[in-house]
Amino acid sequence: xxxxxxxxxxxxxxxxxxxxxxxxxxxxxxxxxxxxxxxxxxxxxxxxxxxxxxxxxxxxxxxxxxxxxxxxxxxxxxxxxxxxxxxxxxxxxxxxxxxxxxxxxxxxxxxxxxxxxxxxxxxxxxxxxxxxxxxxxxxxxxxxxxxxxxxxxxxxxxxxxxxxxxxxxxxxxxxxxxxxxxxxxxxxxxxxxxxxxxxxxxxxxxxxxxxxxxxxxxxxxxxxxxxxxxxxxxxxxxxxxxxxxxxxxxxxxxxxxxxxxxxxxxxxxxxxxxxxxxxxxxxxxxxxxxxxxxxxxxxxxxxxxxxxxxxxxxxxxxxxxxxxxxxxxxxxxxxxxxxxxxxxxxxxxxxxxxxxxxxxxxxxxxxxxxxxxxxxxxxxxxxxxxxxxxxxxxxxxxxxxxxxxxxxxxxxxxxxxxxxxxxxxxxxxxxxxxxxxxxxxxxxxxxxxxxxxxxxxxxxxxxxxxxxxxxxxxxxxxxxxxxxxxxxxxxxxxxxxxxxxxxxxxxxxxxxxxxxxxxxxxxxxxxxxxxxxxxxxxxxxxxxxxxxxxxxxxxxxxxxx
Ligand code: ATP
Ligand code: MG
Numbered sequence: 397x398x399x400x401x402x403x404x405x406x407x408x409x410x411x412x413x414x415x416x417x418x419x420x421x422x423x424x425x426x427x428x429x430x431x432x433x434x435x436x437x438x439x440x441x442x443x444x445x446x447x448x449x450x451x452x453x454x455x456x457x458x459x460x461x462x463x464x465x466x467x468x469x470x471x472x473x474x475x476x477x478x479x480x481x482x483x484x485x486x487x488x489x490x491x492x493x494x495x496x497x498x499x500x501x502x503x504x505x506x507x508x509x510x511x512x513x514x515x516x517x518x519x520x521x522x523x524x525x526x527x528x529x530x531x532x533x534x535x536x537x538x539x540x541x542x543x544x545x546x547x548x549x550x551x552x553x554x555x556x557x558x559x560x561x562x563x564x565x566x567x568x569x570x571x572x573x574x575x576x577x578x579x580x581x582x583x584x585x586x587x588x589x590x591x592x593x594x595x596x597x598x599x600x601x602x603x604x605x606x607x608x609x610x611x612x613x614x615x616x617x618x619x620x621x622x623x624x625x626x627x628x629x630x631x632x633x634x635x636x637x638x639x640x641x642x643x644x645x646x647x648x649x650x651x652x653x654x655x656x657x658x659x660x661x662x663x664x665x666x667x668x669x670x671x672x673x674x675x676x677x678x679x680x681x682x683x684x685x686x687x688x689x690x691x692x693x694x695x696x697x698x699x700x701x702x703x704x705x706x707x708x709x710x711x712x713x714x715x716x717x718x719x720x721x722x723x724x725x726x727x728x729x730x731x732x733x734x735x736x737x738x739x740x741x742x743x744x745x746x747x748x749x750x751x752x753x754x755x756x757x758x759x760x761x762x763x764x765x766x767x768x769x770x771x772x773x774x775x776x777x778x779x780x781x782x783x784x785x786x787x788x789x790x791x792x793x794x795x796x797x798x799x800x801x802x803x804x805x806x807x808x809x810x811x812x813x814x815x816x817x818x819x820x821x822x823x824x825x826x827x828x829x830x831x832x833x834x835x836x837x838x839x840x841x842x843x844x845x846x847x848x849x850x851x852x853x854x855x856x857x858x859x860x861x862x863x864x865x866x867x868x869x870x871x872x873x874x875x876x877x878x879x880x881x882x883x884x885x886x887x888x889x890x891x892x893x894x895x896x897x898x899x900x901x902x903x904x905x906x907x908x909x910x911x912x913x914x915x916x917x918x919x920x921x922x923x924x925x926x927x928x929x930x931x932x933x934x935x936x937x938x939x940x941x942x943x944x945x946x947x948x949x950x951x952x953x954x955x956x957x
């Protein structure tokens with residue numbers, strides 16, 4: 397409760413810098429490859445999103461890793477739409493992905509669509525069939541599953557496994573020609589039904605889907621499976637290091653098998669890293685899409701969403717997100733990162749960059765009874781306490797002011813130094829004011845404070861007569877600008893079992909009073925609302941006549957190193 401604490405503008409508790417993850421095991425592997433000239437002097441990475449939703453903060457980790465790795469080695473990084481699944485993909489997502497990657501500060505060397513390789517992939521499948529390494533199977537999905545075996549038991553071979561090459565070629569051609577319904581037949585790699593790795597037990601590599609594809613339209617009714625398509629995509633593009641998340645570790649033998657059977661020279665190397673998990677955050681695109689479809693949130697760019705679009709609208713900066721991704725580093729084991737670290741990075745970035753404004757979120761009227769009725773003074777305020785270069789502005793002061801309701805207590809608790817009857821307080825950038833009378837309505841609610849000011853104590857006058865312990869901010873009532881402020885809590889809160897559940901109170905909307913200069917705020921402008929937190933003028937809802945602000949992050953940090 398102590399005033400001094402409330403006044404803290406930066407998070408002293410986390411002042412010590414986190415050491416940047418020094419040991420990036422992926423870079424060590426690349427160093428070795430360069431030493432042994434596995435790919436000559438080349439380093440070529442890619443970021444391969446599936447355009448079935450908006451990118452989220454987890455993708456940001458992958459984007460930063462792939463692009464900065466290419467930068468570090470003077471290599472290249474492709475943006476590739478992994479759009480081999482026709483059903484869930486959409487051009488809206490394609491557009492958003494490009495905007496998000498650019499906004500994060502990266503520029504791809506090439507932009508590719510995996511679906512442009514469908515012809516090549518089909519050829520590759522035919523090649524495998526001709527080598528006797530793939531066969532058309534009539535088992536349905538359930539039967540295939542039943543044949544697959546378990547971790548401790550080998551699988552059973554499909555009765556269709558020994559079809560001749562000619563038969564397989566003819567059937568695969570018929571699959572392509574649309575002769576069969578979805579699920580009626582699949583193409584499977586012929587590997588080893590007793591492999592200890594279940595992914596190697598004759599995995600499905602092509603399936604039938606009579607669906608219109610966002611890029612290839614109705615040209616195809618068979619589509620390659622991820623495990624078959626991905627290594628081919630990488631190889632076609634000359635990728636050297638194919639970085640993906642840990643759940644694909646068990647798929648690596650299949651990745652290597654595909655390229656080996658196709659005799660691909662200089663086959664890319666798949667390297668897995670731990671995906672980002674954040675407290676109070678759900679990142680599955682499927683779940684995020686459901687939140688949008690069910691109108692739980694406004695849209696994909698709702699400021700509460702962990703999407704890049706949401707974080708951008710919320711006011712997070714690309715610099716802060718990149719800093720966060722660097723600090724968390726890359727590991728080979730899954731872990732949970734505190735969302736407060738991300739918030740800390742945002743604060744650190746904004747601290748010296750944005751101007752301060754006075755805003756009263758929960759107003760209480762103050763009448764300065766000894767201040768002339770028709771007088772207004774322009775008070776000089778610094779724009780950023782930590783960065784003098786940001787200069788000063790002037791703020792009007794007159795007889796009627798707004799202060800925060802919780803800067804007053806009729807019966808003060810111990811160590812409360814702000815307004816209470818008889819106490820003198822510094823009004824930041826103006827004067828010392830003493831609270832004399834409390835005006836209440838019929839129900840006993842405090843509606844007004846009557847104070848007197850001491851002209852001697854004007855800010856900047858060098859007054860040293862006496863000290864006061866409390867400093868509060870204020871807004872001139874006559875010139876105050878009404879704004880709407882949206883404050884956020886986490887969208888997800890853990891229940892007793894630690895499982896994330898929707899927080900029913902993740903947004904609070906307030907009508908607030910701001911100093912008149914807030915009128916100049918353009919959509920996307922960020923400020924520190926003095927003593928309150930960082931805010932951004934909403935890019936969708938803010939207009940010239942009425943400003944709507946989103947809380948970016950509060951001032952105090954709960955992040956512990
Ligand atoms: P989701 O499960 O949210 O749908 P995804 O992995 O299916 O995510 P993709 O579009 O396939 O989404 O992902 C593109 C790239 O981003 C992949 O290389 C993937 O490994 C990476 N990626 C996705 N989520 C994370 C995460 N939480 N942390 C790190 N990288 C991620
Ligand atoms: Mg995926």
